[in-house]
Amino acid sequence: MVVRFWGVRGSIPAPKSPAVMQELLVDVLKEFTATGAATADRIDSFVRELPAWKGAGYGGETSCAEVESEAGRIIIDAGSGLRRLGERLMQGPHGKGQGEIHLFFTHFHWDHIVGLPFFAPIFVPGNRIHLYAVQSDLELCVRQVFKKPFFPVPFEQLLSKISFHRLDPRQPLELQGVTVTPYQLDHPDPCWGYRVEETSARGRRVYAHCVDNEATRISPLDLGEDALLYKGADLCFFDAQYTLQEFLEHMNWGIHCAHRS
Numbered sequence: 001m002v003v004r005f006w007g008v009r010g011s012i013p014a015p016k017s018p019a020v021m022q023e024l025l026v027d028v029l030k031e032f033t034a035t036g037a038a039t040a041d042r043i044d045s046f047v048r049e050l051p052a053w054k055g056a057g058y059g060g061e062t063s064c065a066e067v068e069s070e071a072g073r074i075i076i077d078a079g080s081g082l083r084r085l086g087e088r089l090m091q092g093p094h095g096k097g098q099g100e101i102h103l104f105f106t107h108f109h110w111d112h113i114v115g116l117p118f119f120a121p122i123f124v125p126g127n128r129i130h131l132y133a134v135q136s137d138l139e140l141c142v143r144q145v146f147k148k149p150f151f152p153v154p155f156e157q158l159l160s161k162i163s164f165h166r167l168d169p170r171q172p173l174e175l176q177g178v179t180v181t182p183y184q185l186d187h188p189d190p191c192w193g194y195r196v197e198e199t200s201a202r203g204r205r206v207y208a209h210c211v212d213n214e215a216t217r218i219s220p221l222d223l224g225e226d227a228l229l230y231k232g233a234d235l236c237f238f239d240a241q242y243t244l245q246e247f248l249e250h251m252n253w254g255i256h257c258a259h260r261s
């Protein structure tokens with residue numbers, strides 16, 4: 001199992017400001033000159049060897065995770081990161097109308113759906129797009145995203161074949177070589193995390209997608225069946241955009257702080 005994060009930011013996409021870019025650039029140039037061999041022919045290799053946080057950086061796109069198994073792929077959340085994933089998929093069968101997408105929604109706050117109208121495979125005839133959620137208003141919410149005056153192309157004019165699938169809470173679904181089970185998170189509007197399991201010749205791997213979780217329930221007793229979301233996970237994505245101070249000022253907004261997460 002390979003998990004790629006195309007977006008992890010909360011609330012809104014956040015490109016770096018010019019001031020932050022300048023700071024990064026100044027730090028990188030200082031580091032380059034400190035090597036003692038700051039010649040033009042070394043720029044390329046120096047930049048490529050920089051860790052991501054020092055160079056181009058990361059973290060500006062909102063929530064979108066790609067889970068690739070030996071048999072296929074699922075996507076969780078359609079934040080702004082979905083646009084770049086779509087660009088990559090268009091280089092393969094999805095660009096020829098021969099692709100299939102399985103996209104799971106945790107909930108429908110803007111930062112988890114804003115990438116959907118910019119997901120190129122959805123416009124290509126022949127592609128089959130499967131959309132999944134526990135929430136009964138899945139289809140209504142998706143159609144709203146494409147409604148005028150919010151977006152120029154209405155849902156009815158999308159050229160791929162789109163299907164909606166309602167998930168049963170805490171019931172496993174097998175597809176693309178993995179088992180996906182939704183468990184409820186603590187969020188003001190209902191939000192469902194996903195436990196994704198793959199069993200292959202390499203063993204069993206578990207990914208827990210737990211975004212927008214205020215974690216008001218922390219004991220096994222409080223969590224009940226939802227404790228299974230986290231149990232034995234090899235990788236858990238638990239976003240936390242607040243500092244402790246910000247968290248105290250935004251209780252019941254459905255997000256946790258890094259300190260307590």
Ligand SMILES: [Zn+2]
Pocket residue numbers: 107109187212254
């Ligand atoms: Zn949310």
